[in-house]
Amino acid sequence: MKLSEIKSLLPTLANVNFQLEDGTFVPEHFHVTEIGMVSKHFIDCGGTIRNENVVSFQLWDADDHDHRLKPIKLLNIIKLSEDKLGIDDREIEVEYQSNTIGKYGLDFDGTNFVLKNKATACLAQHACGIPPAAQRSCCTTDNKNC
Template sequence: MYLSEIKKVLPTLENVAFQLENGNFVPEHFHVTEVGQITKTFIDCGGVVRHEKTVNFQLWNADDFEHRLKPAKLLHIISLSEEKLGMQDAVIEVEYQSETIGKYDLEFNGTHFILKNKTTACLAADACGIPAAKQPMKLTDLSSSTANSCDPNSGCC
């Protein structure tokens, strides 16, 4: 989800709720303690220099159980971030601590925001010798065409 998308969704909501993919909700009393833009410059294992920008939201649970972040307040924090940091529209990445600090992609399901598990991948698979994944095939899918088969009596096998 891009920053521009969340800015369109928030005015339509009464409450802001985040849910993990496993079905658990972030407690209602969470705080958004940071909104920022992260620029990452790195080199992949194939030697290609890459640049990546994301908008970062950090969620935190405190002991103030009566706290509820309203959509207008989050819009205000986003607006301040754009003004003060010159933040650009980019994909949102959410940091949230469960067992450790996790990074999540963000989606909206029409009611609340979903923290989507992120995965790693090799960006230069062709350069580091990782073979392409072969698609599994069922024996019943094999062609019975005689042009691609060998007669056991032909001497070719």
């Protein structure tokens, strides 16, 4: 999901709910503690230099049970980050704490924002030396890295 998509959805919602793919909800008293632009400049195992840029949302499950982030408040935080940080319309990556900090893609199911599991993949499978039958790939039609 791109930043423009969440901005268009928020005004239509009564509440902001995030749900993991397994159906577990992020507690309703979560906080969005950060919004930022994250850039990754790297080289893959095939020698190709790559750049990735995402908008990062960090969700934090606080013990503040009286707090509930409303859609308009999140929209205002997004607009502030665009204004102050120069964030443009990129894919959103969500950081959320489980056993460690997890990174998720973001989708919307018509009611809830869904934290989509991400997986690693070799971006230069042709150069790995691993036979194609043995390669495991996360590549799907929506994975722009493959």
